[in-house]
Amino acid sequence: MAKSAAKRLKTDTVTIGTHNGHFHADEALAVHMLWTHIPRYAGAQLIRTRDPAVLATCDTVVDVGGEYDAERNRYDHHQRGFTTTFPGRDTKLSSAGLVYKHFGKDIIANRQRAVGEAARDDTTVELLYNKIYQSFVEAVDANDNGISVYDPQGVEAAGLEKKFADGGFTLGAMVSRLNPNWNEPSPADPVEAQAKEDEKFVIASQRIGEEFDRTLDFYVTSWLPARSLVEKAFAERSQYDSQGRIMVLSGQSCPWKDHLYMLEAESPETGKVSYVLYPEKSTPDARWRVQAVPVTKDSFQSRKPLPKEWRGVRDEELDKVSGIPGCIFVHAAGFIGGNKTFEGALELAKKGLDLE
Template identity: 70%
Template sequence: MLRSFLAKMTENAAKRLKTDITIGTHNGHFHADEALAVHMLRQHVPTYTGARLVRTRDPKLLDECHTVVDVGGEYEPARNRYDHHQRSFATTFPDRPTKLSSAGLVYLHFGREIVARRLAVPEDSEQVALIWRKIYESFIEALDAHDNGINAYDPAALAAAGGIEKRFSDGGFTLGAMVNRLNPNWNDPVPKDPQEAQAAEDKRFELASTRIGEEFDRDLDYYTQAWLPARGIVVDAFTKRPDFDAEGRIMVLAGQSAPWKDHLYTLEEQGQEVGKVLYVLYPEKPGPDAKWRIQCVPKSKDSFQSRKPLPEAWRGFRDEKLDELSSINGCVFVHAAGFIGGNKTFDGALAMAKKALE
């Protein structure tokens, strides 16, 4: 069945493949959203393989394009028009609050196909729906928000909290900033010939589209080839938690470590937990001689604060001294911040977790 499905997909792709397809977007200063929109279409949707790019604001030239993104003032999927700048536009991804940019619009309409092709499964499969949403929330949504001028935090709420300020500068290095740095500087020389100037600008845009596309492709590969296979491992470990702690506070990834945070939070949100997981145990590598790690579960996905850090008296110590302080043999280390530690054996790591619960 799968083989026939793939054969049909390939046959349909061949039928749709055209060399005269053009994608239109605006010229001038470019942004991450249209750079990614163009990449997704040309690199992941067979209809647009080999499509020519036209960067212009001339309505007549845009009318001649097969598909237009981020310019033209129209959102009409039936006509392949994907702009979001019109006053009436308010489209969001399902069950998300952020207004879409051209990246979000293209992903909304073509994302399932992109994910399905990478997984080699039908578009209506559960795996496709899961990853389609996950990639939007982890990658695309930030671009949508940035292009639409939406702050990550509510400014009024921050002001009400007492004017919280960042402790350090992160340089503002985001995906959007990465693309923006590929625009020419204000004082860079510009060719006098208009066609040469446009060609130079288009070359920069192509570089930006490729660059952000590489990051998108890495995310696509990660979620389809690593994150999704890890789900079954985490579900199994989550189910077996009472084997190690009656209240379900210790989760053991036996055999091999796998990405667990996203899946753990999802499982807890679904109300399947006996109790909140505080510690996750996993081997450093596959094999019977592997050392084991004990990691504290963060309070939230992006937090550095643990639900229950390892005991303060253990932090920053190693080896025999840590054995002495903990009364547990085989200790390797506990990080000074108390969020992770290690032991030479599984039994030792489990003993550390149980004692840390006290």
């Protein structure tokens, strides 16, 4: 928990300093990453102040102090001329990105060991390090630095407008709502008032930390183990289609999109996959799905949607229309379909390649 500046000066406990007042997602996440995932900071005191003399006594300072010096554990990004970015990315870092930049690989390796993964492997750690930054931390950096997802001038030129209010469903908005309200009663005693504010910050740090930890665990325990399955399926796809347009995940479904796009980028000469087949569950009687690969991971547009005449049709009617027995359905948008057997799903994919 946060301690007053006076109490800090009387202890040798490891301390993390950040600013008091209105808090944001970046320092809330930065503190969480240190507190929770780096052993040296377990149980560290949190000092929230803008007093330079007090900050100078802290072991580590984030988001305040006007200084970025990793050797001295100073991670502020507000100073004039600061332009540091994550390797391979263009988004300017916030305190969250700075802490992740320097501690992210240790966070990942520590988590891998905690869940029983093999000893640290630099290749997989590097893969996860980049993926988690792009999937989570970068959004916090952009939000704190006022960087929009889309170029504002391009959006204006295109005449695009929001169709509805999104309710501020962002990591930054989530943390911001945990600040004290402007008319919320505050203790008259400054020490008590600061302690009350600090308690809210700790709640915010824990809240965004929960989301970070879920993301971290997903990529460590689910996303990364799926890579070897997708690599195997990608290497074997020519046995289902001479041009390699059909990929089969024979054992069970797993997170495949990211890995597929990366494998295609690494081997552009092998062509692109149009359909991915996988069982609904890992039992011999499982039904099978055939899914059209999206143009991009989050796109609703498919590279090769299932044929128009199949879309929105089910069961026996779909058997007749497709000429394939055992059909279950094809979605009205044509991005996915199902059959009772692998052979049926494979036939849907093969016919789908030849039809519009």
